[in-house]
Amino acid sequence: MALTRNFKETMKARADADPAFRAALLSDAVELLLSGDLDTGKAVLRSFINATVGFEELATRSGIPAKSLMRMFGPKGNPTAASLFAVISALQQATGVQLGVNAEAA
Template sequence: MALTRTIRKTVKARIQADDGFRYALFSHAVEVMLADDMATAKSVLKDYIDATIGFDDLATESGLTVRHLKRMFQPSGNPRAAEMFRVIGILQRHQGIQLEVSTAA
């Protein structure tokens, strides 16, 4: 368990310090979600939220409770699509970015 905490702290510090890493991580989370890897998407988004906006501010902006948001991003969580896209929209606004979806050949 100590190793996991160290990795989480390292990732959090890097998210907070490196704009490129933060944007790439957010983009990756959305990409894996669209590729039907919700377990990875939820894990990455949980770390991302914790290091950026935080669950308290996200709850205020989304109208969802902190408890509900944290449950959404647990491994056993089963978030509704509308809630996930609401969260992604808030995270985009918070970071001042706009993700675009395109097809790959």
């Protein structure tokens, strides 16, 4: 059987080469969090972090230790609203992806 590229490497290569993919990945993560699908939202956000800035740089930018960030976005993680918004803000600044909010009637 042929060896395939590691998933993280594939995500990083795509995120580096495609700004629209980067923006969609962050947007999807936040939309999942807002819709109440916290586990999937955290997983997508973790993939975004790994594909873009990495946990060490995010720790520097957000002021939250890297190990705490890894725990927050792990399967059992439970980030506070303050930490979550600090991370999203740092990710927007680091990657140049700016999110906006649109209100829609249900």
